[in-house]
Each structure stands twice: as C-alpha cells, then as structure tokens.
Amino acid sequence: MNYIKQLGVLLACCVAGDALSILLRGALPSNVLGLTLLLLLLIFGPIRLHHVEHTADFLLQNMAFFFLPACLGVLEIFAQIKSEILAILAVCILTTLCTAAATAFTVHIVFRLQNRESEEAFDHD
Amino acid sequence: MTELLSSSTFWMALSIGCYALGVKIQQKTGSPLCNPLLIAALLVGVLLVATGTTYQTYESAGQLIAFFLTPATVALAVPIYRKLDVLRKNLVPILAGALVGSLTSILSVLLFSRLFGLSDLTTRALVPKSVTTPIAVALSEMLGGLAPITAIAVVFTGIVGAILLPTFLKCIGVRNPVQMGLSIGTAAHAVGTSRALELGETEGAMSGLAIGVAGLLTALLVSFGSVLFG
Incomplete structure (x- = not known):
C-alpha cells in the first residue's frame, strides 16, 4: 500500500526500458520496453501485483491528464x-x-x- | 498578480482544476464528445491565450505533469496481467485481429494522408494515431513527427471511435462480442474501450486487452517499417 515504494518499482522499470532502448539503438521506444519488461516480471514472478498495483491504478486512472501539456x-x-x-x-x-x-x-x-x-x-x- | 501567471504551481493547480471540471462534465452528460482531456485543453488553452501567457511559461508546469507519462505507460502492464487468462484463451483471434488492424491503420493513414495532400511532417505524426497516446507519441517522435499533432489526433480518433464504431460495426454485420470488443480497442484505444464497456463485459475486456496488444504490435510494425524504409 506504499505509493512511493510502488512508484519506485515502476520508475526502475522505466530506467531499465531506457537502458534497453539505448542498447537497441532506439529501435523501440523505452516506454514500450519498460511495459514489456514489467509484464514479464509479473508473469515470471519476481514482481507481484501488490508491489505495483495501487500506484499503477492511480496513474492509469489519470492517464489522460498527463497528456494535457502535449495537447497544449x-x-x-x-x-x-x-x-x-x-x-x-x-x-x-x-x-x-x-x-x-x-x-x-x-x-x-x-x-x-x-x-x-x-x-x-x-x-x- | 502578474507574478502568479508565471508560477508553475499556479498553472499546475489550474490544469488540475480544469481537468477535474472536464471529468465532472463527462460524468453528468455521459457523452464521449465531452472528453475530459479535450475540455481541459480548451479551457487551459483559452486561459493561456486570454492572459497572454506563452507556452514556454506553461511548460515548467507542463514538464511536471508530463513526467508521469512514462511510469503510466509502464503501468499498462498491470491491466494486461490481470486479464492474462482471457488473453491466453483467445490468443489467436486477439493477435491476428490486432496485427491486421494495426497494419491497416498505418497503411490507411499513409494512403489517406497522400490523398488529402498532407505534408510529410504531419503524416509522420499521424501514422501511430490509433494506439494509446503514450505509445503513439513515443513512436511519432521516433519517426520525426510533431508530438502535439499526434496527441490531438489520438484523442480525436478515440472520440470518433467511441461515437461511430458500435453502430458502424453492427451495420457491417458484427454480432460477436469478442469481435466487437477487439475491433473497438484496436481502432480507438482507451476512449473506445470506455464505450465498449457500456456494450458488455466481454466487449470491454476484449477492447481493453486490444489497447495493449495493438500498442505493442504497432510499435513493432513502426520500428521494422522505419528500419526497412527509412
């Protein structure tokens, strides 16, 4: 239930996605790689749903808001x-x-x- | 008072206020036309222009808000993981439908953009417009397109999909809920999915899965395409 800890896990996936994207010379966007990585970690077990789900749901429910600057x-x-x-x-x-x-x-x-x-x-x- | 207009906290608070108002209006009207992001963009846009504030000033607040985009995209893994059993059970139709749909989206954008005489720069921004915004914007930037055009086109696509697709698909003979949901999710991402959820639980779940699957497949198609054709 700790939002900051869960954000930390998500950000770690973002950083890993960034690193992978650099290794792949930008062939795939880092956010897509981070998403895939988190999905694999959830499926194979090192990360459990309760390690990320509260912050993940918060971010997903407000996803549209984060696009306001892009639209403006x-x-x-x-x-x-x-x-x-x-x-x-x-x-x-x-x-x-x-x-x-x-x-x-x-x-x-x-x-x-x-x-x-x-x-x-x-x-x- | 003018100092307020250059404060990022002020614009941040105002942005949240306008978005919250947009959410309220959508809840009241229940119409996909009243998209909260669209309402917020219009309100904040009008306020920026009316107060003579430049976009550069807004950007200090904008960067704070946009920071959350990447973790929010990574978080899309959570709903896919929750529906993993539905994904396994319908793996072939989901993958095939989303693949052909994503390919059709990319090719039809190229075709119609040429037909309507759009510039190369605008076309690049429109290529990924059927998928969820964070993936679309990342792909657009990779292709050298302008992110704001992509963001607007994605929102507009979602709204069009939510309004037109249920009736359109029924007209062309779609009766199966799995087929209905996958088509809406592949063509109109999360905004379409909100409409699919109103049609039924199967439609909603399938549409939700198609957001992630079509997003990933489109990313692969665009990457391969840009490597092959430059």
Whole structure:
C-alpha cells in the first residue's frame, strides 16, 4: 500500500526500458520496453501485483491528464498546421473505420478457421 | 498578480482544476464528445491565450505533469496481467485481429494522408494515431513527427471511435462480442474501450486487452517499417 515504494518499482522499470532502448539503438521506444519488461516480471514472478498495483491504478486512472501539456503544445504549432486541420480530422475518421473493419474481418476469419479445426467452444455469444 | 501567471504551481493547480471540471462534465452528460482531456485543453488553452501567457511559461508546469507519462505507460502492464487468462484463451483471434488492424491503420493513414495532400511532417505524426497516446507519441517522435499533432489526433480518433464504431460495426454485420470488443480497442484505444464497456463485459475486456496488444504490435510494425524504409 506504499505509493512511493510502488512508484519506485515502476520508475526502475522505466530506467531499465531506457537502458534497453539505448542498447537497441532506439529501435523501440523505452516506454514500450519498460511495459514489456514489467509484464514479464509479473508473469515470471519476481514482481507481484501488490508491489505495483495501487500506484499503477492511480496513474492509469489519470492517464489522460498527463497528456494535457502535449495537447497544449498545439498552441505553439497552430499557425504551422492551420491549413491542414480539416484534412487531419478527415484522415482520423476514415482510418478509424478502416482499422475497425479490418480487425472485425480478421477475427471473423480466425473464428471460422478455428471452428473448422475443432469443435471446442469459443466465447461465442 | 502578474507574478502568479508565471508560477508553475499556479498553472499546475489550474490544469488540475480544469481537468477535474472536464471529468465532472463527462460524468453528468455521459457523452464521449465531452472528453475530459479535450475540455481541459480548451479551457487551459483559452486561459493561456486570454492572459497572454506563452507556452514556454506553461511548460515548467507542463514538464511536471508530463513526467508521469512514462511510469503510466509502464503501468499498462498491470491491466494486461490481470486479464492474462482471457488473453491466453483467445490468443489467436486477439493477435491476428490486432496485427491486421494495426497494419491497416498505418497503411490507411499513409494512403489517406497522400490523398488529402498532407505534408510529410504531419503524416509522420499521424501514422501511430490509433494506439494509446503514450505509445503513439513515443513512436511519432521516433519517426520525426510533431508530438502535439499526434496527441490531438489520438484523442480525436478515440472520440470518433467511441461515437461511430458500435453502430458502424453492427451495420457491417458484427454480432460477436469478442469481435466487437477487439475491433473497438484496436481502432480507438482507451476512449473506445470506455464505450465498449457500456456494450458488455466481454466487449470491454476484449477492447481493453486490444489497447495493449495493438500498442505493442504497432510499435513493432513502426520500428521494422522505419528500419526497412527509412
């Protein structure tokens, strides 16, 4: 239940992620490597859920707030992107529909293939 | 009084206040359009402009807030670990769906950006926009894109996904809750997931898992892509 101790564990994973990212010459972002590392440590046992979960839940529940500075950064570059804003919004809408449709279609194919191979009950309805 | 406007504590407190107000408005209206981050960004943005405060002044408070981003991203391992049994049981559809979805997202951004005549710099910032913000921003910076464009595009994508996707997916014949959840989570990350949770428990769990899996797969795809194509 000690928030600072749990933050320490999370920050240690961040630092390890940084080190890995440098070793990999920046091929993967350090935060993704830190996430993967923590997941592996949880699965293989050296870190238990109770070593991190309270601070982790606090950070996750407030994740959106930590992005406020990044969003406000738009003020600085607004003049630069003013002419592109409508196109950016259009790209976001169209690609979101494409992505969801492609995912749905793939999962549909996988279900059909799996049902043909075995009759094992899936999580169908 | 003007000293207050250059104090990072003042802007920090104001940012928290605006965000808390945004959360309250969303709880009252229950609409994905009233995204707390969007409301807070608008309010603080208006206050910065109205008081003539530069972004550089705000940045001292901004850095304090953004410090928590990396540990918050690493913390995403916790919800994935909690749903490990769901992940194991549906491993193939989750991996296949998130992989094809992530690839489609990247390719369709490249296609539509070219079609709408967006600059190379803006396109780079949009490539990772379907995944959760911390991963998207890190990937955007890796590609040489502008982080603020990515942050805004990610939030907008989430809102669009939350509003349109349940109806859109039903229209194209999606009936299975696993399929529904994975599609929403892959295309519209955490904001979409908040909507998927309202559809049902399976939809929510699947959507939540897809955030992490699609984020990791997109990171791999973008890394390989940038190594291959420069």
